[in-house]
Each structure stands twice: as structure tokens, then as C-alpha cells.
Amino acid sequence: MKKRLIKIIIALIIYIIAIAIKFENQLINNTIFIISYIIVGYEIVKKAIRNIIRGKIFDENFLMTVATIGAFLIGEYPEAVAVMLFYQIGELFQSYAVDKSRKSIANLMDIRPDFANVYRNEKIEKVNPEEVKIGETIIVKPGEKIPLDGKITEGKTSLDTKALTGEPIPREVKEGDEVLSGSININGVIKIQVKKEYGESTVSKILDLVENASSKKSKSENFITKFAKYYTPAVVIIAVIIAIIPPLLIENQEFSDWIYRALSFLVVSCPCALVISIPLSFFGGIGGASKIGVLVKGSNYLEALSHAEIAVFDKTGTLTKGVFEVQKVKPVDIPEEELLKIAAYAENYSNHPISKSIKKAYGKEIDEKQIINYQELSGLGITAKINENNVLVGNEKLMQEKNIKFEKCQDIGTILYIAIEGKYAGYILIADTIKKDSKIAIEELKKNNIKQTIMLTGDRKKVGESVAKEIGIDKVYTELLPADKVKKVEELLKTKTQKGKLIFVGDGINDSPALTLADIGIAMGGLGSDSSIEASDIVIMTDEPSKIVKTIKLSKKTMRIVKENIIFAIFIKILVLILAALGLSTMWEAVFADVGVSILAIINALRLLNTKNIK
Secondary structure, eight states, rough: OOHHHHHHHHHHHHHHHHHHHHHHHHHHHHHHHHHHHHHHHHHHHHHHHHHTTTTTOOOOHHHHHHHHHHHHHTHHHHHHHHHHHHHHHHHHHHHHHHHHHHHHHHHTTTOSSOOEHHHHHHEEEOGGGGGTTTEEEEOOTTTTBSSSEEEEEEEEEEOOOOOHOOSOEEEETTTEEOOOOTTTEESSSEEEEEOGGGGSHHHHHHHHHHHHHSSSSOOOHHHHHHHHHHHHHHHHHHHHHHHHHHHSTTTOOOOOHHHHHHHHHHHHHHOHHHHHHHHHHHHHHHHHHTTTEESSOOOHHHHHHEEEEEEEESSTTTTOOOEEEEEEEEESSSOOOHHHHHHHHHHOOOHHHHHHHHHHHHOOOOOOOGGGEEEEETTEEEEEEEEEEEEEEEEHHHHHHHOOOOOOOSSEEEEEEEETTEEEEEEEEEEEETTTHHHHHHHEEEEEEEEEEEOSSSSSSHHHHHHHHHTOOOOEOSSSSHHOOOOOOHEEEESSSSSOEEEEESSSSOOOOHHHSSSSEESOTTTHHHHHHHHHEEEEEESSSHHHHHHHHHHHHHHHHHHHHHHHHHHHHHHHHHHHHHTTTTTHHHHHHHHHHHHHHHHHHGGGGOOOTOO
């Protein structure tokens, strides 16, 4: 860009000299104009010749070369140079706009690690991340990027995950936590045991996804490609007709006048505004999505999302957190803290998610000396002697089998009943928690022309219906196996309109078949999952369902801008083409129209990078 700018400035200075100083010998003036032209137009003419040799004749380089050299041949030296100067200024502006759009994504996706500090032979070696093997230990210092996915084995710190999730708040991590490559270590030294090789790591998959996003073209982009393929030869043929036919058929007409009109016609016919601004609009949309923590695999998916009318959701890990938490502790004749303590001691040796949730809720160190005669009863619960008391912790079947009189809980979730020395002591309710913004997401989807919201879950009917009712889902299908979910998606695909699209939102692990089958598969909260990135078309890099609504709004904004640019560019092109053919516009006006339309279309496309107020 700097080299191009310098060439433009030098050529512009020489051009001004040629206009300002009128030499007696016109040949000197013309030579100065040609020098200016060579400086600013050499690359364009070179590309045109090279493309002609390769068989790619009808492009903007060809049009500009023919128009400017033609202008020289009819003696319009100042206009020939001016056309190339303004064209190059327009190209410079376009390069700046594209570069800005690319940098906005590059900055957000600046997650590629340069090196990894790996422990080998009791020494720290700085190596390429691709050379690190699974199971090796790496050390990450403050300010460094985590080069590979793994688990912290020593230390604690805060991680900047903004490039991955779009979230500005640092994430606190400690020993035992899983961490993703691409995160930036803020303040502590941590040791990490590598779980994935670089090629399979999160950072590698995301970079590959972003780099290949532009290869999947939207219908609008394909339309423009086909349009330019037929449009450009057509305008060249029309220009030839304008230059030759009228002077032959109409009396007292000069060939030079009609050739000038034909050259102006060629200049304005250049489809730069369409060819550049449409892909840039989609690129801007993909860049805008990455700003809010959403990765879109291609512009075709961004376009399809604007036509979404049916939204199908998995429940666990999508609309709910997928993590069991203690929701209620209901003691009978003992303190609440005591009931929770007894349950935590009883569940101490179990690694079941429910057991972990109880121990987490208790949050204190467990003295294992107080636990004896521990026994797990399959399908029932646990018996143990805790602090000299015989304790039963389990489901209602355990209470019935041991003839314990208890009060049956009607709450929805997993209920653990507790009995001490044969007497009912209360219950603890454990349930999956609905995400904070799930209800808002469903409400907003309905406001954005989503006709049906449906939940598919393998959970029990009572639980599924309760979650659906609480967040406002229209229909719910429960107790489904992965194969059942696929059948339901197939049925729902038949109910949408011809233009409408069905989106399926899942956690990307057991929902891969349904994600692949849907018109648009969206992986929710599955960034670290191989299957989510491979099977889905869009990856929500945070656990927020509301990001789906924002992405739909962004897709609609993208399509609005694409249509605006297409209509605006074609309208101005046709108008000025007619004026040029009738001799009502000069080459100056033609090049201003071409460059001006391109610049306005690009500025319009860059609006997509502003995601603060997506409407």
C-alpha cells in the first residue's frame, strides 16, 4: 500500500506539472503525460497483458488498459492519465478497506502461538508447538499464549480468552482445570499437561476455520461472479458497436467522437463496486460475528441464517448449563448445614456428577476417618456409618426398601432422600441449571421471525416439559435417543417453507448427526469439542444462547447491505452507461462514477464491523 501511494503521489505531481506548464512543443507535454501514466498504470497494463495470455481477457485491468490507451490514440492525454490515476486511488482505498476488515479479524483471531516451553530432560526447551507430543508438560509464563490444549497440573492464574470467546472478563483457572490454546496467561506461572497435538488443538481448528471461511461462497457472491462473467464481454461488444456503427450509419459523425463515447462507456462499465464490495460485505459480516464470539464457517451459512424460521434446540449444555447443582436442601428436625454435611460425607467416594455437586455445595474438607462401612447399592443409593450414625442416602426406592417413612418431593430434578438411624432426615434437590439468557434468547428469536421454537431432549418428560415451559419453548419432545433426534429434524425440515431454513443448536458431542442434517448447524458451548467444530456450520464460542439472536440479526444486516450495494451499483452503472453512450458524460465523469460507487459500497460494507448496536 505504501509503494502504491508513493507511485500515485509521484505520478500526480508529474501530471500537475504537465497541465500547469504549457510547453511550446506539444510533444514535451505529451511525453510528460506518458511518463505519469507509466508510473501509475504500468502494473495495470502488465496485469492485463498477463491475463490475456492466460485466457482471462474481460476483467477490470483489460477495461482500464483499453480505455486509457484508446484515449491516448485519439489525443486525449490528460483524460487518459486522469482515468488511471483515479482508478488507482480507488484501488488504494479498496485495499485499505479490505486490509482494515482483515485486520479486524486478524486482531480478534491473533491466537496463533509462536512457541511452547516444554519440559524435556529436566530442562525447559523452547520449541515449535507442532513438535510437542501428547502427555508432555509445558510451562506458560505471564503474557504468553497457551500453545496447546491441556490440563493445569500446577499453579493458578487468570486467562484472557477474548480472542476465543469475545468476553472481556478474565477467566480464573487453577490446578485440575482444562485450558484451551489461544488463551493468554495474565498473571501466574502454570504448568500444563498437553492433551492434544497442535493439529487437533482448538487454536489450530479455529484458524483453519477462519482461513477457509471465504471458500464457501454465498448465493449472492456466486450471482456476482456469474454476472461479471457475462456482463463484461457484453459491455465490450456494446462499446465496439458504439465506436463503429453510428459513424457509418449517421451522416456527419466523427469516428473520434464515437470512439471517445465508447471509451467512456468502457471505463464506467468496470464492475469493481460489485466484484469487491459484495464479498467484502460477507467478510465484514464474518468479522463482525467473530467480534461477538461467533465463528461462521462461510458466507453461505451467514446468508442462509437470514432466512431462519425454525429453531430446534438440544436441552443439556445448550439451554441449560449441563452441570448438576444443589438447588434446595430441605431438612427435617436437623440443621440444614448438618443435612448437607451428612450427604457430602456419604457421597465422598463417588465420582458421579450428582455426588460432585453435593460435595461442591458443602465446600469443606471431609474427614474420611468418620466414614466406615461404606457401600454403594446399585440403582438405589449409598449406605454408610458416619460419625457413629447409620446413614442412608438415595432415591425413593431406597427409602421404600428400607421401610423408611418419608415425604415424597414433587420438585423436578434429582432427589436424594436422607435417613439417619432409620429416621427420615430430609431431602436434597439436585438439578441442571437453566442458563441466564435462555429465556431472553427464545423471546428474541420469536421477535426476529422465528415461527417455531422446538426442544429435543433425551431427558425425562417431566424435566423436559418443565424447562420448555420456563423459557417459553413452543414444542418439546422428550426421552429421545440421538437417532430419534435425527428423525425429528427430518420431519421438521418438511414443515418449513421453500425459502425458509431450519437451525439446530446442540452441544456438538452427541448431536453431531442432527447438526449435520439441519440447514444450519450451530454448536453451542462446544469450542473444545472436535465433533462440534467439524459437524456444525456456526460455532458459538461462549455458552450464551443469546449470541444466536445477535448472529441472526447480523446476518440480516449483512444481507441488507449486500442488496443495497447491488441495487446502488447496478442503478448508477446503468444510468452513467446510458449517458456515456449518448455522449452526455465525459470520461472524467465516468471514472468518478466508477471509483465513487466502489468507495461508497465499501464504506457501506465496513458498517458490519460495528457490532455494538446490531438491529
